[in-house]
Amino acid sequence: xxxxxxxxxxxxxxxxxxxxxxxxxxxxxxxxxxxxxxxxxxxxxxxxxxxxxxxxxxxxxxxxxxxxxxxxxxxxxxxxxxxxxxxxxxxxxxxxxxxxxxxxxxxxxxxxxxxxxxxxxxxxxxxxxxxxxxxxxxxxxxxxxxxxxxxxxxxxxxxxxxxxxxxxxxxxxxxxxxxxxxxxxxxxxxxxxxxxxxxxxxxxxxxxxxxxxxxxxxxxxxxxxxxxxxxxxxxxxxxxxxxx
Ligand code: UDP
Numbered sequence: 264x265x266x267x268x269x270x271x272x273x274x275x276x277x278x279x280x281x282x283x284x285x286x287x288x289x290x291x292x293x294x295x296x297x298x299x300x301x302x303x304x305x306x307x308x309x310x311x312x313x314x315x316x317x318x319x320x321x322x323x324x325x326x327x328x329x330x331x332x333x334x335x336x337x338x339x340x341x342x343x344x345x346x347x348x349x350x351x352x353x354x355x356x357x358x359x360x361x362x363x364x365x366x367x368x369x370x371x372x373x374x375x376x377x378x379x380x381x382x383x384x385x386x387x388x389x390x391x392x393x394x395x396x397x398x399x400x401x402x403x404x405x406x407x408x409x410x411x412x413x414x415x416x417x418x419x420x421x422x423x424x425x426x427x428x429x430x431x432x433x434x435x436x437x438x439x440x441x442x443x444x445x446x447x448x449x450x451x452x453x454x455x456x457x458x459x460x461x462x463x464x465x466x467x468x469x470x471x472x473x474x475x476x477x478x479x480x481x482x483x484x485x486x487x488x489x490x491x492x493x494x495x496x497x498x499x500x501x502x503x504x505x506x507x
Contacts, residue, residue, distance in 0.1 A: 271497045272313070272314065272497070273313040273314050273496045273497055274426075274496065274498030275424070275425035275426045276315060276425055277315065277317075277392060277422065277424045278315055278316070278317055278318070278424055278427075278428050279319070279320060279400075279418055279419035279424040279426070279427050279428070280307065280318070280319045280320075280428045280492055281319075281411065281412060281415040281428065281430060282303060282319060282320070282322065282430050282486065283322040283324055283430070284323045284324035284325035284326060284350070284411075285322070285324045285325050285432075286299070286325075286486050287353055288325045293325060293326070294325055294326065295353070295356050300356055300357060301363070302489060303360070303486065304361045304364045305489075306486075306490060306493060307357075307361060307364075307492055309490060309493040310492040310493040310496045311366055311395070312493070313497055316395075317392075317397045318388065318392060318397075318418065318419075318424065319397065319398065319399050319400065320400045320411055320414050320415035320418060321350055321354050321401065322350060322410075322411040323346050323349030323350035323352075323353060323411065325349075325353065327346050327349045328346055332345070339408070340407040342407075343407030346403075347373070347403050347407075350401050350411060351372050351376065351379070351402055354370045354372070354380070354401035355370055355380065355401075357399055358370045361397050366396075366397050367394075367396040368396055369397075369399065370399040370401050371384070371388055371399070371400055371401065372402040373400070373402030373405030373414070374402040383402070383405070385421050388400065388418075388422055392422070400414065400418050402414075409469065410467050412467050412470035413466075413467065413469045415427055416466070416474045419477075419479055420473065420477040420479055424479070425480070426480040426481070426506075427474065427480070427482070428482045428495045429482065429483045430484060430486035430491070431484070431485060431486065432485060433483070433485055434449065434483075434484055434488075434502065435449040435450060435451075435483050435484065435485075435501060435502050436450050436453065436465055436483050436505070438450070449501070450503045451503065452504050452505075452506070454506065455475035456475075458505050459475070465483060465503075465505055474505075480505065480506035481504070481506075482502050482504050483502060483503045483504075484500060484501065484503075485501070
């Protein structure tokens with residue numbers, strides 16, 4: 264039996280944490296808020312400290328979303344390439360903050376740019392994880408018309424992660440939008456099929472379909488609380504778990 268002084272073992276041996284670009288803005292309207300990035304880096308180091316291997320997919324919405332800027336002469340594929348580059352900028356910022364917080368970290372990009380970071384390869388990512396490094400997976404899937412949620416599920420499936428920990432602004436999946444509906448209730452646990460049948464927006468459709476196919480658990484929790492990532496790794500804290 265564990266006591267209060269014993270560290271709680273991780274519920275998952277290898278996790279993929281999805282951090283949206285917006286989470287890096289703090290209270291700002293755009294870009295990088297360094298104190299927030301430092302806090303998220305601390306959280307990730309704490310999560311790694313549980314003994315779990317930690318991979319991170321970071322979004323780019325704080326800088327650019329392809330769908331928002333496409334049009335008026337800018338085609339969607341080019342806009343999405345720009346969005347993927349935004350995720351690389353975020354990953355580099357987080358890598359620096361992780362190093363400053365005392366953890367070795369490596370950025371691997373789905374779009375090769377070897378003078379800046381390593382190109383993504385499954386074996387390389389696995390080896391870094393086994394050696395205790397926090398691995399930042401940048402560039403999403405490397406293809407336009409996808410999102411970093413899909414990138415997160417794809418990488419989690421191929422790296423045989425035990426769960427995708429989706430850090431958001433809300434502490435789980437609700438029966439309705441808790442911002443507008445005071446009767447909304449948070450689900451503690453759901454199956455993928457239940458989430459689909461109830462049309463709950465856990466992730467975008469492509470990402471969710473892949474998670475369901477790969478039988479990959481998704482833990483949705485709020486990144487606003489310090490220590491939330493480590494709590495999710497331990498299977499604790501307020502969250503909704505979507506699992507088979
Ligand atoms: N993106 C893409 N393919 C991918 C992942 C991302 O084209 O596999 C582009 C897309 O334009 C997207 C942007 O990168 O809008 C930023 O990613 P996302 O919107 O998922 O970031 P988040 O909402 O998590 O901050």
